[in-house]
Ligand SMILES: Nc1ncnc2c1ncn2[C@@H]1O[C@H](COP(=O)(O)OP(=O)(O)OP(=O)(O)O)[C@@H](O)[C@H]1O
C-alpha cells in the first residue's frame with residue numbers, strides 16, 4: 233500500500249517575537265516549496281539546519297497547516313493527521329510503561345479496526361519484520377537505542393500507512409547500528425511498498441537510502457533541486473554500494489549542492505571591537 237504526496241507552491245509563515253521588542257512578526261519558514269513523491273518511492277530530504285525540513289514533514293503529517301499552497305496525499309488535501317501517514321522521530325517515542333508488543337498493540341487500538349486477537353497477531357508480525365520477536369516482552373528501558381527505533385518503525389508500519397515519514401530517525405545512533413538499520417529499512421520498504429520521506433543531515437545516508445534526494449535551501453526554505461540516484465542495487469552490488477565510485481560521485485554532488493546553499497545563506501553580522509589604545 234502506498235500513496236503519492238504532492239506539495240504545490242507551499243508557503244509556511246510563522247509568527248515569531250522580535251529580538252529587540254516583543255512584537256510579533258512574520259517569519260517565512262517555507263516559500264514556494266514544490267515536491268512530488270510518487271507512490272512507493274523513497275525520497276530523502278537534506279538541507280542546512282533550520283531550512284524547513286521538519287516543517288515539510290509536519291505539513292505532510294498534517295501536524296501543521298500551510299499558510300499558502302496545497303499539500304495533498306493521493307490527490308486529497310491534507311487537513312490533519314491520519315492513519316494513512318505515520319511519522320518516526322529522532323527521539324524515542326515509545327510509551328515507557330508498555331512492552332514493545334504492547335506499544336504496537338496500543339497504536340493499533342488507537343487507530344481502530346482490529347479485534348484484540350488481530351492486534352496481538354499483527355504486533356507479533358511487525359516485530360518479526362524488524363527482527364525483534366525475542367524482545368516482544370521487553371520494556372523500552374530494557375532495549376538499546378537501535379531496538380527502540382526498530383519498535384517505533386514496526387509500530388508505524390503496523391497499521392499499514394500509505395506514507396511513512398521519518399525525521400532523522402537514526403540521528404541518535406552509533407555508526408554501525410545506523411548502517412544496519414539503513415539496510416533493514418531498505419529491505420522493509422521493498423517488502424511493504426510504502427512511500428517513504430526520510431529527513432537526514434547525513435549525505436551518505438541520503439544517497440544510500442533515497443531513490444531521489446531532495447536538496448533544500450534556506451532563507452527562504454524551499455526545495456532547490458532533486459537529484460535522481462541511479463545506483464546498481466541488484467544482487468550482491470548492494471553490499472558494497474557505499475564503496476563504489478558512483479556512490480562517491482553522488483555524495484560529492486549533494487555535498488556541493490549543500491555547500492552552495494550554505495554559502496548563499498546570509499552570514500551573521502561581524503561586530504568589530506575597536507581596540508583601546
Ligand atoms: N512553530 C514554530 N514557530 C515559529 N518558528 C518555527 C516554528 N517551527 C519552526 N520554526 C522555524 O522555522 C524554521 C524551519 O524549522 P524546521 O524545524 O523545519 O527546520 P529543520 O530544517 O528541520 O532544521 P534542523 O535540521 O535543525 O532540524 C526554523 O527557523 C525554525 O525556527
Ligand SMILES: [Mg+2]
Pocket residue numbers: 285286287399
Ligand atoms: Mg528538523
